[in-house]
Amino acid sequence: MNSSSYISFSVPDIGEEEIAEVVATMRSGWLTTGEKTAQFEKEFREYTNARQSLAVSSCTAGLHLALTALRLKPGDEVITTPLTFCATITAILHAGATPVLADVDADGNLSPESARKRVTSKTRAIIPVHLGGLPCEMDGIWRLAEEYGLAVVEDAAHAVGACYHDVPIGASSAPSDVVAFSFYATKNLTTGEGGMVTTGSADLYEQMKTLALHGISKDAWNRYSREGNWFYDVLEPGFKYNLPDLLSGIGLQQLRRLESFIAARKRIADLYRELLADVDELELPRERAGRRHAWHLFAIRLNLEQINLDRAEFIESLRKRGIGASVHFIPVPLLSFFRPWAELPHNACPRALALYPRLVSLPMHSRLTEDEVRRVAAIVKQTLHNARRAKKSFAPCA
Numbered sequence: 465m466n467s468s469s470y471i472s473f474s475v476p477d478i479g480e481e482e483i484a485e486v487v488a489t490m491r492s493g494w495l496t497t498g499e500k501t502a503q504f505e506k507e508f509r510e511y512t513n514a515r516q517s518l519a520v521s522s523c524t525a526g527l528h529l530a531l532t533a534l535r536l537k538p539g540d541e542v543i544t545t546p547l548t549f550c551a552t553i554t555a556i557l558h559a560g561a562t563p564v565l566a567d568v569d570a571d572g573n574l575s576p577e578s579a580r581k582r583v584t585s586k587t588r589a590i591i592p593v594h595l596g597g598l599p600c601e602m603d604g605i606w607r608l609a610e611e612y613g614l615a616v617v618e619d620a621a622h623a624v625g626a627c628y629h630d631v632p633i634g635a636s637s638a639p640s641d642v643v644a645f646s647f648y649a650t651k652n653l654t655t656g657e658g659g660m661v662t663t664g665s666a667d668l669y670e671q672m673k674t675l676a677l678h679g680i681s682k683d684a685w686n687r688y689s690r691e692g693n694w695f696y697d698v699l700e701p702g703f704k705y706n707l708p709d710l711l712s713g714i715g716l717q718q719l720r721r722l723e724s725f726i727a728a729r730k731r732i733a734d735l736y737r738e739l740l741a742d743v744d745e746l747e748l749p750r751e752r753a754g755r756r757h758a759w760h761l762f763a764i765r766l767n768l769e770q771i772n773l774d775r776a777e778f779i780e781s782l783r784k785r786g787i788g789a790s791v792h793f794i795p796v797p798l799l800s801f802f803r804p805w806a807e808l809p810h811n812a813c814p815r816a817l818a819l820y821p822r823l824v825s826l827p828m829h830s831r832l833t834e835d836e837v838r839r840v841a842a843i844v845k846q847t848l849h850n851a852r853r854a855k856k857s858f859a860p861c862a
C-alpha cells in the first residue's frame with residue numbers, strides 16, 4: 465500500500481489564508497499576544513454569542529484557569545465523566561480539588577442522573593464534556609447545578625460550532641460559568657496548539673485574564689501607563705497561558721471557515737450512516753433532537769458478541785488496509801495514576817467501562833473525500849462481515 469492512499473484518522477484543514485496570516489504576523493514585528501489575539505477573541509465572541517472570551521494556550525490551560533478562578537479549596541469535589549481525556553481530571557487536581565466520577569448515558573455523555581447521585585456537601589462544580597461534538601444533556605446538568613449551587617465548567621474541546629436548543633455552545637445566555645474550547649491539531653478548529661474560554665461573568669473573566677498572565681493585575685496595567693512601560697505588579701502566583709498572535713492569526717482564519725468545516729463533517733457523517741446503516745455488527749452514532757452535533761468524531765460501537773474480533777484486532781485490520789482509526793476515550797479509571805482513586809465506590813462507572821471495548825473512532829475530518837468515506841465504509845463492512853460469528857443454534861440436541 466502506498467502512503468498516499470492511506471486514509472488518516474485526522475488531518476488539519478490548513479489553507480492559504482492561514483499560511484498568509486502567519487507570514488504577515490511574522491513580518492509585522494509583533495509575535496506574542498496583541499492585536500491578532502484581540503481580533504480572534506472578538507470574532508469568537510461574536511460566533512458563540514459570548515459576553516467575554518479569553519484566548520489561551522490550550523483547553524487544558526482554560527479548564528485549569530476556570531477552576532482556579534472558582535477558588536476551589538482542598539477537599540472540594542468536582543463531578544465529571546470517565547469518558548474524557550485525562551486533562552479534564554488533571555485540571556481538577558491542579559486546581560487543588562478532588563475529582564469525582566459519574567457514569568455516562570447511552571450517548572456516552574455525562575449522565576445528569578448519575579451526577580446527581582454523586583453530589584455531597586463538598587461538591588462545588590461539575591464538568592460536562594461534549595463527547596465527539598454531541599452536546600450533553602445540559603438542562604439536567606443546569607438543573608442540578610442550580611439546585612445545589614454548583615458551578616458548571618463545560619469541557620467543549622470537541623464542541624466548537626455545536627449548539628444546544630439552537631444556542632451555540634459557549635453562549636453567555638446559557639447558565640454555565642465557563643466554557644473551554646481546544647484548538648489542538650486534531651480539533652474542529654485548530655491553531656496547532658491553543659484554546660479559548662468564554663464566560664458571561666465579568667468577574668471570572670478578569671480573574672482568568674490575570675491568572676493567565678503571571679497574576680499581573682489589571683490595576684498594574686493602569687499604573688504601567690502612568691509610571692512607564694517598565695512597571696508591573698503581581699497580585700498572586702499566576703500561570704503563562706496566553707495565546708500568541710502567531711497562533712491567533714491561524715485561529716482567525718480557521719474561525720471564518722468553521723461553518724464550512726462543520727458542514728463537511730456533517731456530510732461525511734451522513735454518508736457514513738447511510739453506507740453503514742445495514743451492518744448489524746455495529747451501532748452508529750446518533751444525533752439528538754434539539755442539538756447540533758459538531759461531528760468532531762465519528763465513533764461507532766462494535767457489537768462484540770456478533771464477531772470473532774476484539775476492538776484492537778479490528779483497528780489493526782483497518783490499519784493493514786490503509787485506514788487510521790482511534791479510540792475516544794480510554795476511561796480514566798483504566799489509567800495507572802487514577803486507578804486507586806477510581807476504585808473508590810463513589811467513582812464507579814460500569815456503563816462507561818462496558819462501552820469502552822466497543823468504541824472505534826473512524827476517520828473524520830473536513831478534507832475526507834466522498835471516495836475515501838466510501839472506501840472506509842466498504843472496508844469496515846467487509847472486515848466485520850468476515851468476522852461474523854456463526855449464529856448460535858438453539859436446537860436442543862444440536
Ligand SMILES: *Cc1c(COP(=O)(O)O)cnc(C)c1O
Nearest residue numbers: 522523524549551621646647648
Ligand atoms: C483535546 C482535549 C482536551 C485538551 O485540549 P488541549 O487543547 O490539548 O489542552 C481536553 N478535553 C478533551 C475532551 C479533549 O479531547
